[in-house]
Amino acid sequence: MSATDGAFAQWLCQAQIVERRLTAEQRGLLQYAFSFRQQCGDDYYSSRLLSHFLLHCDCGLKVAQIARLVGFSRPTASHQQGVSSKEAIQAAHHRMAGRAHGKLLPRYAGPIAEFILSHADATRYDILDFIERTWGVRVSTVALHHFCKKFGLDRATRAEATAPRSSAERISAEPRPLETAPPSQPVPLPAPPFSRRGRSTRGRSS
Amino acid sequence: MPAALDWLATAEQCFVDDYGSLRQGLLTSVFSLLVGLERVFHLDDMEDPGFARLCGGRRCPSRFTVGAWRRHLPWYEVDAFCHRTCPWHLLHNEDALVSFDEHTIPRWTRKFRIGKGYITTRNKYMRCEKLFTGYDLASGRFLSVRGTPGNCNLQELAVPLVQQVLRQGRPRSLRALFDAGAGKSDAGVRVLWDLAEQHPNLDVILRACRYPHRLRAWKQLPSGLFLSIQESGVCCGAPPKEVRLAETQTVLKDEQAEQAIRTIICREVRPGPKKDRWHPLYTTSTAEELEAHEVLSIFRARQNHEQGHRVEVHDLFVNAVPCGYDKDSPDRQRPRFHRGPLQMIGWLVALVYNAAADLAAALGPDHVGDHVRTLRRQFFNRAGQLYETPEALIVYLDPFQGQEQLSPLIDELNARNHCLPWLDNRRLVMSLTPHAPARAGP
Numbered sequence: 001m002s003a004t005d006g007a008f009a010q011w012l013c014q015a016q017i018v019e020r021r022l023t024a025e026q027r028g029l030l031q032y033a034f035s036f037r038q039q040c041g042d043d044y045y046s047s048r049l050l051s052h053f054l055l056h057c058d059c060g061l062k063v064a065q066i067a068r069l070v071g072f073s074r075p076t077a078s079h080q081q082g083v084s085s086k087e088a089i090q091a092a093h094h095r096m097a098g099r100a101h102g103k104l105l106p107r108y109a110g111p112i113a114e115f116i117l118s119h120a121d122a123t124r125y126d127i128l129d130f131i132e133r134t135w136g137v138r139v140s141t142v143a144l145h146h147f148c149k150k151f152g153l154d155r156a157t158r159a160e161a162t163a164p165r166s167s168a169e170r171i172s173a174e175p176r177p178l179e180t181a182p183p184s185q186p187v188p189l190p191a192p193p194f195s196r197r198g199r200s201t202r203g204r205s206s
Numbered sequence: 207m208p209a210a211l212d213w214l215a216t217a218e219q220c221f222v223d224d225y226g227s228l229r230q231g232l233l234t235s236v237f238s239l240l241v242g243l244e245r246v247f248h249l250d251d252m253e254d255p256g257f258a259r260l261c262g263g264r265r266c267p268s269r270f271t272v273g274a275w276r277r278h279l280p281w282y283e284v285d286a287f288c289h290r291t292c293p294w295h296l297l298h299n300e301d302a303l304v305s306f307d308e309h310t311i312p313r314w315t316r317k318f319r320i321g322k323g324y325i326t327t328r329n330k331y332m333r334c335e336k337l338f339t340g341y342d343l344a345s346g347r348f349l350s351v352r353g354t355p356g357n358c359n360l361q362e363l364a365v366p367l368v369q370q371v372l373r374q375g376r377p378r379s380l381r382a383l384f385d386a387g388a389g390k391s392d393a394g395v396r397v398l399w400d401l402a403e404q405h406p407n408l409d410v411i412l413r414a415c416r417y418p419h420r421l422r423a424w425k426q427l428p429s430g431l432f433l434s435i436q437e438s439g440v441c442c443g444a445p446p447k448e449v450r451l452a453e454t455q456t457v458l459k460d461e462q463a464e465q466a467i468r469t470i471i472c473r474e475v476r477p478g479p480k481k482d483r484w485h486p487l488y489t490t491s492t493a494e495e496l497e498a499h500e501v502l503s504i505f506r507a508r509q510n511h512e513q514g515h516r517v518e519v520h521d522l523f524v525n526a527v528p529c530g531y532d533k534d535s536p537d538r539q540r541p542r543f544h545r546g547p548l549q550m551i552g553w554l555v556a557l558v559y560n561a562a563a564d565l566a567a568a569l570g571p572d573h574v575g576d577h578v579r580t581l582r583r584q585f586f587n588r589a590g591q592l593y594e595t596p597e598a599l600i601v602y603l604d605p606f607q608g609q610e611q612l613s614p615l616i617d618e619l620n621a622r623n624h625c626l627p628w629l630d631n632r633r634l635v636m637s638l639t640p641h642a643p644a645r646a647g648p
Contacts, residue, residue, distance in 0.1 A: 105617065105620070106617075106620035106621070106635050106637075107613070107616050107617060107620055107635070107636060107637045107638060108637065108640075109593075109598065109600045109602075109635045109637055110591070110593065110600050110601070110602025110603075110635070110636075110637025110638070110639075111602065111637060111639065111640055113593040113595070113600050113602065114591065114593075114602060117593070134640045135640060149597075150597065150598075151595060151597055151598040151600065151633070151635060152595025152596040152597030152598055153595055157595065157596050157597065158595070160596070161595070161596045
C-alpha cells in the first residue's frame with residue numbers, strides 16, 4: 001500500500017499538484033484515476049479516455065493540471081474540451097490509425113456535399129470515416145479542412161451563406177419617379193396584378 | 207463546357223453586346239443543341255435548373271431573349287467569330303484531305319419569294335437556303351461554313367472555299383474533293399483546274415456530271431481499257447462487287463484536245479437486269495502520282511462528310527437554324543438576305559459536332575465515331591444534384607451505367623478550375639456517384 005501511495009504521490013508530483021491542497025473528493029477521484037492508469041496502462045486510448053473524463057467531470061482541476069496528469073500538452077488538452085464522447089473516441093481512432101494516405105480529388109466534392117447536407121450534425125471525423133468507407137483513402141483533418149474550404153463546404157462558409165443579411169447590406173430599390181398626369185387627362189391605370197411581363201428585347205412582328 | 211467557355215470568350219471579342227443578351231444567347235444556342243432541344247420555342251417548357259446554369263443564368267432563358275439575339279447577328283461579326291473558331295490547326299503543315307459540300311435547308315415560306323434549289327432527299331426543286339461546309343476527312347471535323355441563299359451553288363463558292371483553306375489552314379498539301387455540284391458547267395471545272403495550276407500543293411478530285419453526251423462517249427470506250435477490281439460485298443457471305451476502272455481524257459467545252467483533263471471512269475457492275483452505275487471522276491493528279499483505284503478510294507472518303515451532314519440534321523437539328531431572308535424587308539417579293547443568323551447557328555452546330563467528336567475520342571477507342579445522339583443518351587442527359595456553395599457549383603451526377611468512363615475526363619475538367627462568370631466566378635466541379643461498397647456475404 002505504501003508503494004502505491006508513493007507512486008500516487010509521485011504521479012501527483014510530476015503533474016505539479018500539491019496533494020495537501022486537494023479536496024477530499026479530488027483526492028478520491030485522482031486515486032481512482034491513478035488506479036485506472038495502473039489497470040489499463042498509459043497508452044494513447046487510455047490517456048485520451050481519462051483526459052476526456054477528467055476534463056468533463058467538473059472536478060475543479062485546471063486544464064493544465066489534467067494535461068500534466070495524462071501526459072498531454074496544454075494546448076492539446078484545451079482542444080479536447082467541449083467535444084462529445086463520440087468525437088473523442090473517433091479522434092482517438094483517427095490518431096491511432098496511422099499516417100494519412102490517398103488524396104481528396106475534386107470529384108469527391110459531390111458525395112461529400114451530399115453527406116454534409118444530409119448529416120447536419122456530422123463531425124469532421126464522421127466525414128473522414130465516410131471518405132475512407134467510400135473511396136478507401138484516409139486523409140488528415142487538415143486536408144479535409146482545406147478541401148471543404150476550397151469548395152465552400154466548411155461550416156463557417158455555410159453559416160455565412162445561410163445567415164440572414166442585415167437590412168444595411170441589402171440594396172435598396174431605386175425610388176420610382178412619381179407619375180404625373182397632364183391636366184384634364186385621365187390618370188393612367190396601374191397594371192393589373194400578375195400581368196405577363198413584356199418583352200425586354202427588341203423583336204419583330206412577323 | 208470548356209469549349210463553350212472558349213467560344214463565349216471569343217464571341218465577346220467579336221460581337222457588340224448592346225442588349226446584354228450575348229452570353230445567354232450563345233450558351234443557350236450551344237447547349238440546347240447538346241441536350242436535344244429542337245426548337246427555340248421549346249425553351250418555354252424548360253424548367254431545369256441545371257440547364258439554366260449551363261445557359262448563363264439561374265433561371266431558364268426566355269426564347270424572346272435568345273431568339274432576338276440570334277436574329278440580329280451582323281454578318282461581319284459572325285465572319286469574325288467563324289474565322290477565330292475554325293479549327294485550322296488540324297491542317298497546319300499537314301497533308302490535308304478536305305471535302306467541300308453543301309447542305310440544303312428547305313423553307314416553306316409562301317410570303318417571301320426566296321431563291322430555290324434542288325433538295326435531294328425530297329427530290330424536288332423548292333425554296334431553300336444553303337450552308338456550304340468544309341470538312342477535314344482525316345480528323346472528321348468541320349472546318350468552315352458559309353451561309354447563302356438557296357439559288358447559290360457549289361460551283362460559285364468552290365474557289366473561295368479552297369482559297370480560304372489554303373490561306374488560313376496553311377496545309378503542306380491540300381487534296382480537295384467536290385461533288386458534282388462544283389462542276390455543273392465546264393467553265394466551273396476549268397476555274398478549279400486553273401486554281402490547281404496556281405497552287406502546286408493543291409490537288410482537286412471532282413465527280414463529273416453525267417451529261418448524256420459525255421456518258422455516251424464513256425460507254426463507248428473499248429473494254430480493254432477497263433481494269434476489273436473485286437471488292438467485298440455488302441455483308442459477310444455476299445458475293446463480291448465488281449468495279450471496272452478506266453482512265454481517259456475529257457475535253458471541256460470550247461477547249462483544245464491538249465487541254466483535256468484526266469478522267470477516271472468507274473463502272474459499277476450490278477448483277478441481274480439492273481443497269482450498271484457510272485461514276486466518272488475528274489482529277490488534277492497525274493497517273494504517276496495517283497493510280498486510278500487510289501483516286502477512287504480517296505474520293506469515297508467524301509461519304510464521311512455526307513454522314514456529318516446527316517448527323518447535323520438528325521442529331522443537331524441544323525434545319526432549324528434561323529432563316530436568312532429578312533422578314534422586315536419592304537418588298538416581300540425581293541426580301542433582303544441576312545447571312546449572319548444562318549451562318550452563325552450553322553457554325554455553332556458544326557462546332558458542337560466537333561466538340562462531341564473530341565469528347566467521343568477522349569472517351570476511348572470504343573466511342574470513336576459515336577454520334578451526338580448516342581453521347582447524349584449515354585452521358586449528356588443525366589439526372590443529378592446541384593450544390594451551389596459560395597465557392598463552387600458542384601454537379602453531382604446520379605449513378606448510371608458506364609459512368610466510370612467519364613472519370614478521367616471529369617478529373618481533367620476539375621483540374622482546370624473553370625470559373626463561371628455568370629455565377630459570381632464559382633468553380634465548376636463535377637462528381638460521379640461512387641460505387642457502393644461490397645456487401646458482406648451471408
